[in-house]
Every structure is written in C-alpha cells, then in structure tokens.
Amino acid sequence: MATNNGIYNFKVVLLGEGCVGKTSLVLRYVEDKFNENHISTVQASFLNKKINFDGDHVNLAIWDTAGQEKFHALGPIYYRSSNGAVLVYDITDEDSFNKVKNWVKELRKMLGTDIHLAIVGNKIDLARDRHVTLEEAQVYSEKVGAMHFETSAKLNEGVDELFLALTEKMVHDYKLKTNNGNSHRQNLQNAVNVVDDETSVNSSTGSCCGRG
Amino acid sequence: MWSQYDENLCENPFFEEIRNNHSDIIRRATEENWVVCVPRNGALETADISIETILDHVLLHGAGSSFSTLSKKQVCVKNKQIYFDSNQLFSNNVDILFEETFYLGKTSKYTVWCIDRPLFLRLKCSSHSATVLESLHDCIDFLWVESLGHDILDNLRMLVDTFIQDHQEFETENLQCQKDIIGNLYSQCLQTSLKNKTVREKSMKNRQFLENLKVSVETYMQYCLGKKLMFAVNTLLYQTDAVINKIVRNSYSLRFKDLNIPEKFCTVITSAKCELNKINNYVTVLDKMYCLKQVFDVVCNAGKQQESECVTSDDLLQILVFLILKLNVSNWAANLIFLKEFRFSLLDNTDQNSYCLATLEAAIEFIKSNQFLEIRNLAFNSSVCSCSSQLSIEDIFKQVKEHKINFESEKKDVTLCHPLCACDKCKSAIQDCETEDFTNDKGQNLLIIASILGNCDVVEILLEEETSDVNFADCQGKTSVHYAAQHGFQDILLLLVNAGANINALDYEKNTALHLACNSGQENCVKAILYSTVDAEVNVGNFFGDTPLHLATKWGYLDIIRILLENGASIIVRNNRNQTVLNLATNCYVLQLFQSFGMRQSATICKSIKENNPVLVNERRASQVCTEHGLKPKNLDQSKKIDLLLRAIESNDLPLTCFYLGFSCNAALSVKRSACHPLCDCDKCSKDDEAVDSTTKAPSQIIHINTCNAEGYTPLHIAAKFGRTDILRLLLDDGALPNTQTYKTLYTPLHLACFYQRVQVVRELLKCGSCKVDLQDTKGNTPLFYACVKNDVKIVEILLANGADCTKKNYSGRSPLQESEDNLQYRVFKLMKNSLGCVLGRDGGQGFGVGAGDNGLF
Numbered sequence A: 001m002a003t004n005n006g007i008y009n010f011k012v013v014l015l016g017e018g019c020v021g022k023t024s025l026v027l028r029y030v031e032d033k034f035n036e037n038h039i040s041t042v043q044a045s046f047l048n049k050k051i052n053f054d055g056d057h058v059n060l061a062i063w064d065t066a067g068q069e070k071f072h073a074l075g076p077i078y079y080r081s082s083n084g085a086v087l088v089y090d091i092t093d094e095d096s097f098n099k100v101k102n103w104v105k106e107l108r109k110m111l112g113t114d115i116h117l118a119i120v121g122n123k124i125d126l127a128r129d130r131h132v133t134l135e136e137a138q139v140y141s142e143k144v145g146a147m148h149f150e151t152s153a154k155l156n157e158g159v160d161e162l163f164l165a166l167t168e169k170m171v172h173d174y175k176l177k178t179n180n181g182n183s184h185r186q187n188l189q190n191a192v193n194v195v196d197d198e199t200s201v202n203s204s205t206g207s208c209c210g211r212g
Numbered sequence B: 001m002w003s004q005y006d007e008n009l010c011e012n013p014f015f016e017e018i019r020n021n022h023s024d025i026i027r028r029a030t031e032e033n034w035v036v037c038v039p040r041n042g043a044l045e046t047a048d049i050s051i052e053t054i055l056d057h058v059l060l061h062g063a064g065s066s067f068s069t070l071s072k073k074q075v076c077v078k079n080k081q082i083y084f085d086s087n088q089l090f091s092n093n094v095d096i097l098f099e100e101t102f103y104l105g106k107t108s109k110y111t112v113w114c115i116d117r118p119l120f121l122r123l124k125c126s127s128h129s130a131t132v133l134e135s136l137h138d139c140i141d142f143l144w145v146e147s148l149g150h151d152i153l154d155n156l157r158m159l160v161d162t163f164i165q166d167h168q169e170f171e172t173e174n175l176q177c178q179k180d181i182i183g184n185l186y187s188q189c190l191q192t193s194l195k196n197k198t199v200r201e202k203s204m205k206n207r208q209f210l211e212n213l214k215v216s217v218e219t220y221m222q223y224c225l226g227k228k229l230m231f232a233v234n235t236l237l238y239q240t241d242a243v244i245n246k247i248v249r250n251s252y253s254l255r256f257k258d259l260n261i262p263e264k265f266c267t268v269i270t271s272a273k274c275e276l277n278k279i280n281n282y283v284t285v286l287d288k289m290y291c292l293k294q295v296f297d298v299v300c301n302a303g304k305q306q307e308s309e310c311v312t313s314d315d316l317l318q319i320l321v322f323l324i325l326k327l328n329v330s331n332w333a334a335n336l337i338f339l340k341e342f343r344f345s346l347l348d349n350t351d352q353n354s355y356c357l358a359t360l361e362a363a364i365e366f367i368k369s370n371q372f373l374e375i376r377n378l379a380f381n382s383s384v385c386s387c388s389s390q391l392s393i394e395d396i397f398k399q400v401k402e403h404k405i406n407f408e409s410e411k412k413d414v415t416l417c418h419p420l421c422a423c424d425k426c427k428s429a430i431q432d433c434e435t436e437d438f439t440n441d442k443g444q445n446l447l448i449i450a451s452i453l454g455n456c457d458v459v460e461i462l463l464e465e466e467t468s469d470v471n472f473a474d475c476q477g478k479t480s481v482h483y484a485a486q487h488g489f490q491d492i493l494l495l496l497v498n499a500g501a502n503i504n505a506l507d508y509e510k511n512t513a514l515h516l517a518c519n520s521g522q523e524n525c526v527k528a529i530l531y532s533t534v535d536a537e538v539n540v541g542n543f544f545g546d547t548p549l550h551l552a553t554k555w556g557y558l559d560i561i562r563i564l565l566e567n568g569a570s571i572i573v574r575n576n577r578n579q580t581v582l583n584l585a586t587n588c589y590v591l592q593l594f595q596s597f598g599m600r601q602s603a604t605i606c607k608s609i610k611e612n613n614p615v616l617v618n619e620r621r622a623s624q625v626c627t628e629h630g631l632k633p634k635n636l637d638q639s640k641k642i643d644l645l646l647r648a649i650e651s652n653d654l655p656l657t658c659f660y661l662g663f664s665c666n667a668a669l670s671v672k673r674s675a676c677h678p679l680c681d682c683d684k685c686s687k688d689d690e691a692v693d694s695t696t697k698a699p700s701q702i703i704h705i706n707t708c709n710a711e712g713y714t715p716l717h718i719a720a721k722f723g724r725t726d727i728l729r730l731l732l733d734d735g736a737l738p739n740t741q742t743y744k745t746l747y748t749p750l751h752l753a754c755f756y757q758r759v760q761v762v763r764e765l766l767k768c769g770s771c772k773v774d775l776q777d778t779k780g781n782t783p784l785f786y787a788c789v790k791n792d793v794k795i796v797e798i799l800l801a802n803g804a805d806c807t808k809k810n811y812s813g814r815s816p817l818q819e820s821e822d823n824l825q826y827r828v829f830k831l832m833k834n835s836l837g838c839v840l841g842r843d844g845g846q847g848f849g850v851g852a853g854d855n856g857l858f
C-alpha cells in the first residue's frame, strides 16, 4: 500500500436554504445518524471528519452555516478561506435550487475558483415529488464548474460518495498547486519551521492582514 | 467533539504491523464493519506489539454501545471513551482521540479509532497520555517537565522583560506593526527554547511535540507580557469598541425571546454568561480561547440533555449575541482581533477554534448591523407598550397633540392596562379621566413614555399643559430626565430642564441623568446637561460608587470623557471597589487624557471633592434662592464664542470685545427677550434674534452681554477679575448686570475685583447703583471678607462707604471683622470698627462691645 503520506486540512462549508437537509447530511456523514423530526445529536454546527485514502490523511472541518435570512450578510465570515462548499437543495423544491444558484454566484464572486463546489440535490427518497430534474441540475452544475450529486440523508444514499469525491478533488487540486508532495503539510500563514541541523527558526508573520 | 490530537496513522508502528502482516483483519473489517483501535504513536512499545495485543484491539459491533474484541473480551463505548473490565490497577477507560475512515476504493472502507492508551493494559505505562495543552497552566507544566527544569521559563521571562523595556511606546503602533513586533519576539522565544538539547531532540522526532512546544512558548510569552499586549490591542480598536459598547448599552430592553432563541437554551444562559464573563481575566490567546470554547460546550450540553435536539450555527450565533448584550465586557472587538491575529503557533483553519472565532466575529458584526437595530427598536417599543389591544403610539400622540384628551376633567380612580391603551375598557376610562394620573405597569406616566420614545412634540404639549409633574418618577425611580438622557433625546432633555426638571434626581440605583447619558454614550445629552444647567452634579457616585466619569471610562467614550473632565469631573474619586478612573482605563488614549487633565486638575480636585460634601451643598442650595446667573449660551457655537469673548476681555482687546458684542446697537442689545428657553433655537426664537440684532451683524455672531461660560463667568466677571476698567465701563453702560454670580463658586464681579484687588473696578461697580455689596459666595464670604483677607485698605474703605456689613458671618462662622482682628490687620480693623460705631451710633449706640479684642489688641 502506498504510504506517500501527506496531511491535509480542509474546510468545507454547507450552504443552502432552510430545511433542505444540510444538517441532516453532515450528521449522516460524520455520525451516521438521521432523525425524522429534526436532528438528534449534540452539535451540528461544526464537525470534524478524518479520512484516509491512498495514504493521504485528510482532516475535514465541516461548517454548517447560519441559515436564517437575517444572518445572510454574515455569510462571508463563515465561508471565507474554505476549500470546498456543499450547496444543498431539496429536489422537491424548485426555489431551493434557485437559492443554490445565488450561492454559486456569491461564492464565485467572493472566492473565485479557489473553492470547489459540490451541488447536492437532497431527499431523493421523495423522488415522486421531484420538482428539479437530474438533467437540469447536471447541466447547470457543469456550466458553473461544480460537481453534482443526488443524496438522501434519510436513507444514507450518496452521502459518503459526495464527501469522498469532493475531498479527492480538493486533494488533487492541492497537489497540483504545490508541485506534488513537496510540502507534506499545508503551507499556512504565520508558519514557523524548524530546520534539521541547526536550531534556526524561520518565522513569517502573515502579510495578508492589513486591517487596522 | 474530538480532542485536538492528530497524527498520521500511516506512520504508527502498531497500525503498520496490522496493515502489513494482517491484511485479513483489514479485509474482514471492511466487510463486517469492524473497528480497529490503534494506540497513539508512542503509547505502546514496539516490542509489545503481538498478535494478542492486535486481537485485543479489533472491535466487533454488539448490541447498542457494546462491542466485543476479536479476543472475545467485552468493552463498551460511551462519550468518546472505551470502558472495559480490567483486573489491573489501571483505570478502566481509555479516551478515543479521533476516528479516521480508511478507504480502500470508492466504496470499501473501515474505521479506525486512535486511542490514548492500549486497551487491557498489562504493561507499564510507557509515557503519560497525549498532551493536549488547554491552559497557561498546562503550558508551564509542559515547558517545566519537558526541559527538566525552569531554564526555559527563566529565559523566556528575561527575553520578555527586555522587550518590555525596549518597547515603551508599543501601544500606539498599527496592527501590522504590533503583529510583526510580537511575531518577532515569538521567534526569539522559540529559538531560545530550542537551544535546550532535550527539547530540540524531541521536537525533531515528534511533530505533536513541536506543536505543543510552540503553543507553550507562545502562551508563556503572552503571559509574561501580561496586560501590556491586550492594552495595546484595546488601544488599536478603541473606536470600534466604543461603537459596540454604545449599541450594547442601548439594548438593555432586549430579551431572550426577541432574538428568537429557542426556549431550551434558557437554562444555560446563566452558566454560559459566567464562563464568558471571565474572558478578560485571561491574558493569553490559549486561555481566552479556552474560555470561549467552554461557553460553546455549556450551550451544546444543553442541547444534549434534551434528546433529539441539536445545536445549530444559528443557535450558537444568537446565544452569543445575547451573551454579549448582557455582559459587562467592554472590549469585544479587541478580544476578537487579539484571538485572530496574535496566534502564531496554531496554524490551521480547520480546528474548532476557528469556528468559535467565526461565530464570535459574526455575533459582533450582527450587533453592528441594521438588522439588529430593527430587532432592537421593535423590542424596545414593545417593552414600553405591552398591551396588545392598544392604538398605535402615533395615534395616541396625535390625540394628545390635538388636545383631544381632556386634561382638566374630573379625577377618578381607574387603572389602565397602559396609559396609551385603547382597549374598550381603557377607551371609556380615558374619556373621563385625568391623563396625568395614568401609569402603566412600570409606573410610567405619559410624560415619561413620551420621553422614552423620543416624541418631542408630545413632551412639549404635556409641559405646556402643566398638568404633569415634570419630576414624576416611575417604579425604578427614573424621571423623564433620566430617560431622555439615557436615550439621547437632547431636545426633550432641554425642554424638561427648561420646565424646571431636577437634573440631579436619583433613580433607585442612585444614578443621575448624567450617569445614564454617560453609560449609554449619549454625547449630545452629556453636553446638554453640562452646558445648559447650573447645578448638575458631576462627581456624585451612584449605588456602586461610580461617577459619570467612571461609566464613560469603562465603556471608552473618549469624547464624553473629555467633556466631563473639562467640566470639573474628578479623576481621583474612588468607586465602591476602590477604583479610580485610572484603574478603569483600558486604552492608551483615555489614559493620556487623564494624565493631561490630571496635571491641570490636581489643584482643584480636592476642592471639587469637598463640594460633594452634603453640608456644603445644602448651604449652596439655600443661598441660591436669590441668585442671578448669566445667560446660558444658546448652542455649542455660542458657547465657543463666549470663550473667545472672555479671552478677548482678559487680554484687554477692546476692539475684539466690541466686535463680539456687536456694539453699535447698544439699545437693542439690552432689550430683554423672552425666549422659550435660553438654548432655544426654534423659529420664533431665532427670528427674535434677527429682529434684535439685524441692525449690525449676522445674528449668530453676536453674543448677549450677559452670556456666561460653562462656569458662569460673564464678560463683566472677567473684566472685573483682570481689572479691565475701560471694558468694564462699556459693559456696565450697555446693560451688563452687576450682580450675576458664577455657578459653583457664586462669585459676583465684585468678589473678583476685591480678591484681585482691582480698586478702579470696585469703584466703577459700586458707582452704577444697582450693585449689591454684601452678596455671599459658596463659602458665605462677602466681597468685604476678601478685601480683608488681602488687607486692601483702599477697597475696604470703599466697600464700607457703600454700606458693606463687616459683621456678616460666613458659613464657617467668621466675619470680616474677626478675620482682620485675628490677622492683626490694624488699619483694616480700625476702619471697620469705625464704620461699625457709626452704624451703631445711628442705631442708637447700644451694645458697643462687639469687637472683644478691642481692649487687648489696639
């Protein structure tokens, strides 16, 4: 088995209209839980998931964002510096799909192509009530450069695949950007490195923060 | 939530052994959903890895939370811990540090739990459990234990001490600069610690160790820097924080339900508040962060107690908003920046810390947003008018304006849901009742409600009707003045003051209107109180001993602090916790202000404190009954102008003085006007102004001859004090009133002339005829008294010739006569005795022995 081990830390935000099943999805994925009348665990707002494939150790921090309309303006505080976004709609609700389109616009505007998007139609167990067709969603997703999935948090369908595929994409992209495996750890601001032979420490305070 | 611990399991020898030599186990784990437990790196010696230990660590799902191992032992999992029976002395539960899912392809996967110690431990514990540093204490322990001594701690302390000496002015740098400086210090600290051989070797070998070292070094460094660092960040963000504080202080009426927070969290608010309130007890990022996390934990545990409930980002955000509103923390923006920008050691944005921080940031942003303003106003209005079946407030106020409510009608005993209520019952009552007797459930009458809601027109009408008691207090002891000041309604405040409201009224927490204005950052009302009233108490303490200046300092309202200081606020008064404002100053600019005023003030401070002495205050009030003061300036512009005018007089600049007074229309200026009130700027009043002054210059440039400055000094006072006789004559000719008294000290121009020994001035003043010779100042001293103190024979003579009474005692019981006698001032004493004899002689010559010292002394 390949052991070219890299450690990756990625932040993924969940966005979408109220009640489409964001919280259900993440809880299904991380805790393997589902509850009919709203959720059943402790904290759904911030969850951690570690996965390992091909020897790559990936740390996913999944942020369930504040969904109420009055908090909309605070969105950037939550989604900035994310590596991926899961944009959820309810396949039985056309409006929720339109909401997703707005999110795509906002994210592209604020974060450009730095962020990987996964558009997710949830509640496929209610397919007889479907109002958003698979084709329509797929065509749209391709157009905006996003992945597309359909899931059921209730029946645990497609959830694992969704997060795995998104993660693979993020890892792949990251490796491309950093000339393959040179850095085992992500380079982050304020990094302090210890060099082998000497006790020289090289500290670089991030220069990105010109506020004040 | 998993712990912070992280390792790459592919490098773990135990796990490597399983993957390389027991692929059958891995295969079965994928197929049958087994869980593989892996003791964290270093918890198990390589020599102890055997097939038995491996079988002990593969778990098969049983019923519920129970599992059995491949070696057929029973374990059970609860709260991220594995419990097992152990015949050993060791504790029988082991922490699960994290869970990791291993994929073998797109669909086949198995689960690994990284655990803190091996299960069923039969061996010596090879090393203590995975160190997760959560507090300063942990960090000091870590540095101490790992370096086998306190060398590192001592060295860091020394580095920081030198740093502090070299960077005295550090506070006023900008953020990037501060970050660079501190980041630099951190690098030095880290280098110093890595000089230690043991520490260096461990850091090379173990990534987790290096991370921990970084955190410890940084935390200990911040601890050594102490409050200096936070003080610098406070200074950086003082404006933002003052804005936030003003919003928060003005949101007191917001309740739990106004923010839509689910009922279930009601119970945790108190303990969450307790936790978060500690945030300023800590000086390190790590401790502050821990404090924040505790709050989140408390909230999340509340969700846990009720099954089938979960805590969402919305919940957390709203609860945090609520907590910030209810806490007495004055530097949220600074705390946020400190946590975000001064953390050099912990690097990734994927830990829970960054989520907590984002939530805090979102909460702060939300409080500053317009949405919040709307929620607040809604809550505010509904808190004033709690009855559902009322007419809208606007309608009622319209009624008041149209005088539909009959103020004169007969008195009856009715209680309404609300003074403005219009349910059928109330409606009929309202028709035949006296409105001013209505009070709502908070004991507030119509005047108070209008003052709370800022309805100036209604206040004006109510005051005109003169049916409402302007000093009426509600169930918290607050009067209309309190509310107008608290909510920043300057116009209403001025109306109330003009209608004779007691500006020093105390509510049940002993707050004056000035306290409330200072607490809620209402600069306009602070100005109104200090500039438009004569006797506003500046240095009184409330129930907690806080003066208005304490409150303004606590919340960092720099402009208000400055105004208070300019108006005699003292910086040495202590509150009940024995703090002066210097102890409360959280940033550099406030401190600088105190320092600069402190110099100027030190002389007057003692005096101002004495004036708080209730006995003296009472005397002052008593004497005030017949006191005349100068006209107050009409607006800020005028109050600035009056200062300029007084300065012109002081420097004997006759032309400039004439310019300010618009001296070509002497007659017009002395016409007495009846303004709504001295500060009024309504159309009518400003028209009056124009009519009077249009003969000369633009009306705004002209200052009335009897206008006074903040201390009550009129032009005549200044002319008298500095002996500007020409100007004085001019002023008197043009209608300057000779008997006006200053505010606190109650000096007349004559007092000043005597004290500063301006003989010419004394003559001129007394020549004008209407000048009263024996007015007393706050201490009860007459002008003659000062003339005696100065031993000025000339002036004493003039005063006596004008009927000054040399036996009039001041409030300490001493008369001018006694004073001169005790001071052996022969000539003055003689003059007075003669005048006395002459008076007595006129009266009939009885009781000649007033001057007892007569015999002995002269």
Ligand SMILES: Nc1nc2c(ncn2[C@@H]2O[C@H](COP(=O)(O)OP(=O)(O)OP(=O)(O)O)[C@@H](O)[C@H]2O)c(=O)[nH]1
Pocket: A016, A017, A018, A019, A020, A021, A022, A023, A024, A025, A035, A036, A037, A038, A039, A067, A122, A123, A124, A125, A126, A151, A152, A153, A154, A155, B312
């Ligand atoms: N039938 C079906 N119901 C689902 C599915 N996923 C979620 N639900 C239900 O949809 C409702 C909303 O789910 P949540 O996960 O709370 O939705 P959310 O997007 O987090 O909602 P907000 O937190 O309000 O933004 C719940 O009643 C879930 O039981 C699904 O896949 N199928």
Ligand SMILES: [Mg+2]
Pocket: A022, A023, A024, A064, A067, B312
């Ligand atoms: Mg949700």
Ligand SMILES: [Zn+2]
Pocket: B387, B389, B390, B416, B417, B418, B421, B422, B423, B424, B426
């Ligand atoms: Zn009613």
Ligand SMILES: [Zn+2]
Pocket: B675, B676, B677, B680, B681, B682, B683, B684, B685
């Ligand atoms: Zn007027």
